[in-house]
């Protein structure tokens with residue numbers, strides 16, 4: 001995946017606001033991670049970085065929109081993305097099993113922001129993508145898009161809420 005390295009020595013003690021608007025970070029990472037989506041409105045990340053001993057505090061948000069495929073009607077739709085995050089990251093110590101995004105180099109501490117942006121982007125994705133909460137989906141018999149014209153088979157099925165009564169056996 002794409003990486004975004006920040007040299008913490010370049011950030012003043014009182015912190016600094018940064019904006020990341022390079023869309024290739026998102027398009028390349030989506031490709032690498034097999035996320036099948038296109039950008040519908042630029043994904044912009046604004047972060048505030050505050051250097052700390054051995055690491056930094058990072059607070060920010062990513063917003064924009066991507067094109068997803070609706071799980072019910074299979075149409076493309078625009079999914080707004082908006083995610084906020086706040087993390088404290090520091091150089092891994094001997095006990096840490098996970099690698100840290102903050103590493104010590106000859107030029108001082110460097111922080112890799114890309115993985116964190118991606119992690120929060122993925123968390124902001126819907127578990128079940130829907131073009132709208134009320135999407136009617138496709139007819140399971142003829143495949144017609146029920147958001148548009150509906151179809152003939154719908155009438156035959158009747159009101160699904162009444163199906164339970166149709167199966168009742170009447171005792172004589």
Ligand SMILES: [Zn+2]
Pocket residue numbers: 070071072073074075130131132135136137
């Ligand atoms: Zn839909």
Ligand SMILES: [Zn+2]
Pocket residue numbers: 139140141142143144151152153154
């Ligand atoms: Zn139908």
